[in-house]
Amino acid sequence: MTITTDIAIIGGGLSGALMAICAEAHGFTACVIDAQPSHLQNFDDFDGRSYAMAHTSVRVLKALGLWQHLEQTAQPILDIKISNGGISETPSPFLLHFDHQDLEEGPMGHMVEDRILRPLLQEHLKQRDRIIYLDETEVIEHNSEQASSGLILKGQKTTVTAQLVIAADGRKSALASSAGITYSGWDYAQTSLVCALEHEKPHRGIAYQHFMPPGPLAILPLKNNRASIVWTETKDNAKTIMGLDADAYLDVLRPRFGDFLGDIRLAGKRFAFPLEMSIAKSLVANRLALVGDAAHGMHPIAGQGLNAGLRDIAALTQIIHDAKQRGEDFGSTAVLNRYQEWRRFDATALPLALDGFNRLFSNHNQFLQDMRALGIGIVNQFPGLKRHLMREAAGLSGELPELMR
Numbered sequence: 001m002t003i004t005t006d007i008a009i010i011g012g013g014l015s016g017a018l019m020a021i022c023a024e025a026h027g028f029t030a031c032v033i034d035a036q037p038s039h040l041q042n043f044d045d046f047d048g049r050s051y052a053m054a055h056t057s058v059r060v061l062k063a064l065g066l067w068q069h070l071e072q073t074a075q076p077i078l079d080i081k082i083s084n085g086g087i088s089e090t091p092s093p094f095l096l097h098f099d100h101q102d103l104e105e106g107p108m109g110h111m112v113e114d115r116i117l118r119p120l121l122q123e124h125l126k127q128r129d130r131i132i133y134l135d136e137t138e139v140i141e142h143n144s145e146q147a148s149s150g151l152i153l154k155g156q157k158t159t160v161t162a163q164l165v166i167a168a169d170g171r172k173s174a175l176a177s178s179a180g181i182t183y184s185g186w187d188y189a190q191t192s193l194v195c196a197l198e199h200e201k202p203h204r205g206i207a208y209q210h211f212m213p214p215g216p217l218a219i220l221p222l223k224n225n226r227a228s229i230v231w232t233e234t235k236d237n238a239k240t241i242m243g244l245d246a247d248a249y250l251d252v253l254r255p256r257f258g259d260f261l262g263d264i265r266l267a268g269k270r271f272a273f274p275l276e277m278s279i280a281k282s283l284v285a286n287r288l289a290l291v292g293d294a295a296h297g298m299h300p301i302a303g304q305g306l307n308a309g310l311r312d313i314a315a316l317t318q319i320i321h322d323a324k325q326r327g328e329d330f331g332s333t334a335v336l337n338r339y340q341e342w343r344r345f346d347a348t349a350l351p352l353a354l355d356g357f358n359r360l361f362s363n364h365n366q367f368l369q370d371m372r373a374l375g376i377g378i379v380n381q382f383p384g385l386k387r388h389l390m391r392e393a394a395g396l397s398g399e400l401p402e403l404m405r
């Protein structure tokens with residue numbers, strides 16, 4: 001049997017699912033193929049992350065009719081406070097304060113919990129008329145021909161033929177590699193520890209970032225006096241901390257966290273994400289385009305990975321939709337090169353900028369410590385610069401795809 005579709009998307013994680021929903025909403029048929037069973041993504045403990053969704057990402061979710069299902073449980077990020085500290089030191093007073101009232105668009109973004117976003121996307125993949133969703137299915141071969149691409153599925157007689165294949169199969173995409181695309185990047189020798197916490201005092205919608213030599217600790221506000229933490233440590237430290245029981249884990253966290261939110265308790269399971277950077281050297285190949293982490297795996301220091309993936313999705317959808325309207329072959333090299341030109345700079349510059357931040361902030365070097373104090377002082381002195389950084393965090397700068405405007 002052959003499934004014939006406009007677009008085949010490899011990977012039904014957040015990027016693949018959002019790509020399919022977006023393409024379907026623009027009149028394309030799509031087949032999403034994911035190696036994992038769909039029901040796994042519906043468990044509360046599948047992935048403990050919560051995502052800081054930038055203002056422009058929220059606009060995309062609204063345009064796709066998804067935001068109405070997320071709004072009630074999403075926590076607006078009103079302000080961001082940044083501080084500097086040493087290991088086991090209570091964080092220094094906040095050095096930098098970004099206030100949402102300086103931004104006419106409103107909150108810089110919203111915190112959305114994975115355990116709410118992921119099942120919603122899975123449900124839409126199954127409900128939407130023009131989407132076929134094959135879970136527990138692995139792509140093992142990809143052949144591009146002049147007018148279409150064919151996909152061979154592991155252990156199955158079914159093949160998939162599409163005018164365009166989209167790789168959304170995560171960092172160092174096997175599909176991209178099979179099409180000759182190589183990656184640059186490195187292992188950070190850092191791991192992010194992630195969990196949700198309950199705390200005594202209200203966070204008032206403020207996100208906190210404490211910079212410490214082994215890595216940053218982000219405290220991100222969630223609904224109902226809860227916070228999601230992204231606590232980055234060296235790989236060895238992280239391994240030891242993950243091996244502790246819940247009480248001992250909190251004992252290590254408390255001095256780093258501080259007591260400004262009162263007492264803290266775990267509100268769910270603990271997770272660990274080893275960090276690496278991987279930047280695809282090309283975003284396209286013959287009848288193939290890369291989106292999400294398959295295009296750019298970056299440090300979570302500023303919570304930008306999924307936001308960047310949504311920019312890819314919005315830009316690619318706009319380009320192929322416009323091409324189709326004009327009667328062009330939307331999977332052709334000429335059309336895909338427009339996507340490459342649009343997203344190339346951002347897909348490389350953003351991971352590199354975040355890498356620079358991580359190097360500047362995650363170390364004991366006195367010279368770099370002086371430089372960051374100087375840098376923070378400069379940002380505080382110039383309201384224009386501060387506002388520019390806030391617009392960057394909200395995703396409002398650069399050439400925005402229509403869905404983000």
Ligand SMILES: Cc1cc2nc3c(=O)[nH]c(=O)nc-3n(C[C@H](O)[C@H](O)[C@H](O)COP(=O)(O)OP(=O)(O)OC[C@H]3O[C@@H](n4cnc5c(N)ncnc54)[C@H](O)[C@@H]3O)c2cc1C
Nearest residue numbers: 011013014015034035052139169170292293303305306307
């Ligand atoms: C600690 C941490 C915190 C973060 N916080 C934020 C944040 O606040 N804001 C933000 O914007 N981003 C954040 N990110 C980044 C964000 O989590 C990622 O960018 C996003 O989850 C990537 O999703 P993806 O779908 O591109 O890739 P993945 O989640 O890796 O999904 C890839 C999918 O492809 C499937 N697959 C792989 N190979 C095959 C194959 N051969 N055949 C079929 N299927 C296949 C896999 O089963 C998987 O489902 C954070 C990241 C980390 C590590």
